[in-house]
Amino acid sequence: MPLSPDPRPLAIDGRPLRIEDVVATASGRARPALSTDAGFQARINRGADFVDRLIAEDGVVYGVSTGYGDSCTVAIPPALVDELPRHLYTYHGVGLGRFLDPEETRAVLLARLQSLAQGVSGVSLALLQQLEALLAHDILPLIPAEGSVGASGDLTPLSYVAAVLCGEREVWHQGKVKPAADALAAHGLKPLKLRPKEGLAIMNGTAVMTALACLAWRRADYLGRLATRITAFNVVASAGNAHHFDQTLFAVKPHAGQQRVAARLRADLASDRPPRNEQRLQDRYSLRCAPHVVGVLEDALPWLRAQIENELNSANDNPIIDAEQEMVLHGGHFYGGHIAFAMDSMKNAVANLADLLDRQMALVVDARYSHGLPANLTAAAGDRAALNHGLKALQISASAWTAEALKLTMPASVFSRSTECHNQDKVSMGTIAARDCLRVIELTEQVVAALLVTVRQGVALRRALDGGAPMSAAPEAMLADLASRLPLIVEDRALDVELRQLLAAIRGEAWSLYAD
Missing domain, CATH: 1.10.275.10 (Fumarase/aspartase (N-terminal domain))
Known part of the structure; x- marks a missing residue:
């Protein structure tokens, strides 16, 4: 750029x-x-x-x-x-x-x-x-x-x-x-x-690991917000129960970030009506427990910020030269343990977003669990329905990206190696942790791109089927924007170009998400 x-x-x-x-x-x-x-x-x-x-x-x-x-x-x-x-x-x-x-x-x-x-x-x-x-x-x-x-x-x-x-x-x-x-x-x-x-x-x-950590933090924060908005779309697409995010319910488990995610979902769904299907009081965990999953990252972000910014604003070389007191202080401020732990923690929380969204997608594309939506969310009708496969392949790819993200959550910081004639006999692996974290973020962004295609298709099909639930102004505006980027998938088409465009939009923070 x-x-x-x-x-x-x-x-x-x-x-x-x-x-x-x-x-x-x-x-x-x-x-x-x-x-x-x-x-x-x-x-x-x-x-x-x-x-x-x-x-x-x-x-x-x-x-x-x-x-x-x-x-x-x-x-x-x-x-x-x-x-x-x-x-x-x-x-x-x-x-x-x-x-x-x-x-x-x-x-x-x-x-x-x-x-x-x-x-x-x-x-x-x-x-x-x-x-x-x-x-x-x-x-x-x-x-x-x-x-x-x-x-x-x-x-x-x-x-x-x-x-x-x-x-x-x-x-x-x-x-x-x-x-x-x-x-x-x-x-x-x-x-x-x-x-x-x-x-x-x-x-x-520690400049490389710290720089990468700063960039990772910003991307992780945006992914948490996107995962929340996508969850709201999936609640609508699957005719889910908006009351799972009730304020009184979340008041009794006072994790601040988790409560904030629930409040965002309430604001998006803007629904006081009872569940559409009164026999189905509880949605599956990937919808019902979304605040509890996204909330882990939301609660971790302030702590992660503090560790990253502390390192950013530190003198972290050796030796330290204190000219005022005329002292040379030999130490180990180059050790990147705080960044290593922050990045290992962040990649775990972000990979869980990918897993959450992958599970949401698996439900909404499956006619057994989507409460009336067509299999694989194909919009083809009549004789053409048998020929078209909708999001079948996209769900496979999203699952592959999720699996790779989850695989990378092994903490790098526990793989210290003794190097340099055993002088550097305990090392942080902070830069490897930061690179791993960025790769997990990249994979999760790909899952999010797949889910943006999914919710655009799913909400449109739900509303064509039975009217669907209304949403507040901000998610409705985002849906309209997605519709302008993604024509409804009626006949099978390759989606890779549109997915790359969505990735660019995600990384460019194309949608304003929550003002809190």
């Missing part, structure tokens, strides 16, 4: 950012700009100056005058200290897998910039300005997604950021892959020469 022609400025001055700031930057709707405040800039430079003084005074600083990791006992001759940062990003050039997409890459650049802007990483203002310039000119390092164990941070993927700052490796720029040096030169930028602590400061942090 190209940058917006008029992005809003986003001040980077060490103060906290929110997930929405990362999402806006990733989509090109915001452009980070370093503060010009003299106090902020002086604070940044004091850290770099303190590191320089330590080196001049023969101070021993990990990764500055020593080797890295298990090699911390190896002293670097003073004449070679300046070469060490380049060696760090060079030997970490071992990433494989897909490249992060442009939105993910912008998010990574912002996450690293925000961490370094806390002013305790011992880097110069020039380094922050070079990161700012990459974002301003949309010079996006090609970052392989695989190769990080999540401690010491995202070393391998972030090595590609460090190399690009120095004019090495490749970038995505103006719609093409090109050498980083060429893209920098096109905007009058010179390759950076990293100061002694700067290679470590760029790479030894």
